[in-house]
Every structure is written in C-alpha cells, then in structure tokens.
Amino acid sequence: MNVLLDLQYLNVATSGIKTYMMELAKAARRYSHPDVHWIFTHEPEKQAADNNYKFPQSKIQRLNYHLDYLRWKEFQLPDLVKKHKPDVLICPDFVSPAASLNCRRLTVFHDAFFWQMPQNYPKWWRKYFLNLIAKGLKENTEIITTTYYSKKSLIQYLGNDWPINVIYQAPKMLHDPIEPTILKNHQLEKEGYFLHIGTFDRRKNLPLLVKAYSEFLTQTGSDKKLVLAGGAGQSKQMDDFPIVQKLVEDLQLENQVILPGYVSDGAIKALYSQAFAYVFPSQNEGFGIPIVESMGFGVPVIHSDQEALLEVANGAGMPFQTGSLEDLTKKMILLSQENDLRAQLIEKGKKRAEDFSAKKFIEAFHQVILNPGK
Known part of the structure; x- marks a missing residue:
C-alpha cells in the first residue's frame, strides 16, 4: 500500500498543525509497517525551515503565499499523484485537491473552528478557504480528526456524507537539550x-x-x-x-x-x-x-x-x-x-x-490506511 503524505504546508505552519505534521512524518519513518510504504512530498525538516512565507509583512506577501498554496494543491500535488500512483493521499491541512484522483483521500480536519467561530477570521479569507475545503471533499474521501468532540462538531457542519475517523495525535518530541x-x-x-x-x-x-x-x-x-x-x-x-x-x-x-x-x-x-x-x-x-x-x-x-x-x-x-x-x-x-x-x-x-505516543499515533493511521471505510 503506497501512501503519499502532503507536507507542503509545513512552510507556514507554526503551531498545532505543524506539530501534527512533523510527528506524523517522524512516526511513519520510525515505526514501519510491512504493508505500508510512505512517500513524502517534501523532506519535513527542510520544508519546516523554509521561511519564505512565514509571518508575511504585507498584503502582497500574503497574496503570493495564497497563490503558491493554490498552485500546489490544484496542480503540483495532482501531478505527484499521477507520478507516484499512491493508493492513499493524506492531506493533513484540511484541503485536498479539487481534481479527481485515482486514489483514496484521507484529509485531516483538526477542528471545526472555521464554522464555529467565523468572527475570528477575515470574511473573504474564510469564504475562500471553506470553498477550497468543500472542493476537496470528493470521491473516496475519509476525514481524520483529533477527538470525538471534533468529530461531533464536524458532523454538525458537514453532515454524515464522509466517514470520520478519530485518531489521537502524539505530542512534540523535544529532543533538544534543556536550556535553563x-x-x-x-x-x-x-x-x-x-x-x-x-x-x-x-x-x-x-x-x-x-x-x-x-x-x-x-x-x-x-x-x-x-x-x-x-x-x-x-x-x-x-x-x-x-x-x-x-x-x-x-x-x-x-x-x-x-x-x-x-x-x-x-x-x-x-x-x-x-x-x-x-x-x-x-x-x-x-x-x-x-x-x-x-x-x-x-x-x-x-x-x-x-x-x-x-x-x-x-x-x-x-x-x-x-x-x-x-x-x-x-x-x-x-x-x-x-x-x-x-x-x-x-x-x-x-x-x-502514556496513551498519546508516536507509536500509537502511527498505528492508528495504519489501521485506517489498511481498512478503508471502517
């Protein structure tokens, strides 16, 4: 089973989603499964260190990032799917390509904040992002989320059209020496x-x-x-x-x-x-x-x-x-x-x-990957 993991968003992620993506990638490499072969779109550490779009200082910079993100999701990522022919594509940042793909999609929704708290987002940006999310909810899509609370919230806004699996994530592994x-x-x-x-x-x-x-x-x-x-x-x-x-x-x-x-x-x-x-x-x-x-x-x-x-x-x-x-x-x-x-x-x-280890995190993903629709 070939699995393509989309890590492009690491170039701007700074908080919880960054931790999620990094720990997922690390766990995939550390705890291999004989029936799962992982393919990364980017080298995680290198992509996370890319500061070209982090903390944009102007509207032009923000616009350039959005264009780059759209180009990635709608053109470059589908091309990689054609190239690698994965059985499963995992998008850990809410958005999957709008194009039809010859593979299963596992799209991670970390929460339902975009629907629950519209006042926290610029109107135009929220409308645009929700549109991207909706277009990516296509054939053979399953949603991964982080808690049963999030699952319940997502069902409230998305209905029961898409299977939703709860996978508890792992905390960030802090390997750096302590700095007193x-x-x-x-x-x-x-x-x-x-x-x-x-x-x-x-x-x-x-x-x-x-x-x-x-x-x-x-x-x-x-x-x-x-x-x-x-x-x-x-x-x-x-x-x-x-x-x-x-x-x-x-x-x-x-x-x-x-x-x-x-x-x-x-x-x-x-x-x-x-x-x-x-x-x-x-x-x-x-x-x-x-x-x-x-x-x-x-x-x-x-x-x-x-x-x-x-x-x-x-x-x-x-x-x-x-x-x-x-x-x-x-x-x-x-x-x-x-x-x-x-x-x-x-x-x-x-x-x-102890219930939130990297091993348990990736084993739960392997279960979903190897047992579609369950």
Whole structure:
C-alpha cells in the first residue's frame, strides 16, 4: 500500500498543525509497517525551515503565499499523484485537491473552528478557504480528526456524507537539550510559576488567566509568577497579545507576568521541567496538545471544561468552568494549598500521557490506511 503524505504546508505552519505534521512524518519513518510504504512530498525538516512565507509583512506577501498554496494543491500535488500512483493521499491541512484522483483521500480536519467561530477570521479569507475545503471533499474521501468532540462538531457542519475517523495525535518530541537560561534570565525557581505555552489567539482566553492570576496573588500573597510563552495570534482579529500586555500594565504585574515570546524547544523543556502547574483556559480546542505535554513532564494541569480538553485529560486534570474567573481562581488557590491533590494529579497525568505516543499515533493511521471505510 503506497501512501503519499502532503507536507507542503509545513512552510507556514507554526503551531498545532505543524506539530501534527512533523510527528506524523517522524512516526511513519520510525515505526514501519510491512504493508505500508510512505512517500513524502517534501523532506519535513527542510520544508519546516523554509521561511519564505512565514509571518508575511504585507498584503502582497500574503497574496503570493495564497497563490503558491493554490498552485500546489490544484496542480503540483495532482501531478505527484499521477507520478507516484499512491493508493492513499493524506492531506493533513484540511484541503485536498479539487481534481479527481485515482486514489483514496484521507484529509485531516483538526477542528471545526472555521464554522464555529467565523468572527475570528477575515470574511473573504474564510469564504475562500471553506470553498477550497468543500472542493476537496470528493470521491473516496475519509476525514481524520483529533477527538470525538471534533468529530461531533464536524458532523454538525458537514453532515454524515464522509466517514470520520478519530485518531489521537502524539505530542512534540523535544529532543533538544534543556536550556535553563530562560529560567535564570527571568528568575524562575522550581515550582515557582504557573505556565501557559501557545499563541495569544482570542479563543485561548489568556486575559482571563491574567485576571485569575491577579486574584490568586491578592488572596494568597503568593510569590509565584505567571509565564505566558508564545507569539501573537494569527491575525489582528484573533490576537489578544496587546490586550494581555495592557492588562498586565493596568494590574501592575510587570514583574510577575513573564512574556518571553516564542521560545526554543530547549527553553520549552526547561519551562515544563520547573513549572508548578500548567493552566489552559481555552474556550475552544480541537485537541489540546499542551495537556499531554504537561502531563508527560509531570506537571499538573488546570484546564477549562471545554469538551475536547475534558476528553484528552480524561479525569487526570483539574477542570474549571470555562470563562469563569471565580472558578479558575479557586482552582489555582486549591492546587497551591493541597499538596496531596497536586501529587495525585501528577501521577494521574503521567499515566494518561502514556496513551498519546508516536507509536500509537502511527498505528492508528495504519489501521485506517489498511481498512478503508471502517
């Protein structure tokens, strides 16, 4: 069974989809199957390092990227299908070619955000992208998604026309050596800070976390800090970074809230290794990779009771009512006061993290590849 994996989108992917694509490619190479032969459209590390279109600074750059993406999906990728004659084409970025292809298609839909949260996207871009998605839902297509919550959401918007398989993804393997410099530079001590890693997208609800942290300090007198690592949201409509910055200033928390921006894998390892707890207040997620990463590092997790996060944590995290400042503050205080509770969450988390390995990730793909329509 020949499988062609489309990795073109790695040249712009910066967050969850990048992790998904890279870990899928790595797992395919690491855990071979006698009946599955993988063909990559691009060398993953090289494509991910291509910065020609990352963080476009002008409308012309963005337009050039969209034209390049359209040219790839509608002309170059179909040509590769003709050349390699795969049995299966996997597109891990929502979009499959509009052209008819002589192979099965497995298209990965990471979430239903484009339908659920239209306000987060420019109107013209959302319309254009949804049109690309729709045109790629053609003959012999199966959808892969990340959680049963995402599957339920996609059925709501797409109906039951396409088989939808749930495959839990694997977290990013952080192979770089730990970089403790970030801890030293920001005077971060062991178990001395709450942590969040990710973009400042509006749905992440990071202003709520800053407010809850402020209340936590007021009510406990704690000297714990808050680290919010990551870059701006993906568009002006989605970006809460300026709001968080102003909130930090208004609450006079400049010395307590650390905003280091994007950090390296080595710095991420250092931050996880010393964190008191990870706080994930997101309003909507398709999966929630940081939950698995945190648990794997032995860091207890406080997360919103959003459905995907509840599914991924599976009782190993501490949920709070999504959007509730009072409940989030309460849970942060509780974790800081109950050592036994924290120890229990750490042990449960380590066990839960074992369910999300690269081996299980690729084995689930092999099952779908070798058993069409099941």
